[in-house]
Amino acid sequence: MADRVRPSHVEGWIVELRRKGLAESTVRSAYTILRAVLDTAVRDGALAANPAAAIRRPRVTAKEAPHLTPAQVAELLRAADGSRYAPLFALLVHTGLRRGEALALQWSDVDLVKGILRVRGTLARIDGELTVTEPKTARSKRFVPISEPAERLLR
Secondary structure (H helix, E strand, C coil), rough: CCCCCCCHHHHHHHHHHHHCCHHHHHHHHHHHHHHHHHHHHHCCCCCCCCCCCCCCCCCCCCCCCCCCHHHHHHHHHHCCCCCHHHHHHHHHHHHCCCCCHHHHHHHHHEEECCCEEECCCCCEEEECCEEEEECCHHHHCEEEEEEHHHHHHCC
């Protein structure tokens, strides 16, 4: 019965997932899992060939992350002025760091002489506890230049 699965069945299943409104990344992950399961079936002799292997892996369209306009940034900083979050918002604006990255910074990550910040981790809530974890990707570990406004803020 498993040998009756054809590439057209896999394509139809992908079309159905898209029709249901699933995100492109979810469809791609589902395909990847199906292909791995069918690869195992081929390895174990349950299938002669993997029908998913004949189908091109679904693509995920890269989308630009939403961002604030300069006017919205100025409004945000004005609204935060005087609050305990004002320095954090200003640091985020002037460095481009993610919130968790900024909250995980330690003074040992700041080099004002060279004008750089070292991003080594991110602050996350895990099981109700705040914990510094590894960044999601290797590229997230990086050095970030410190602008003049960010330097004034840090000093």
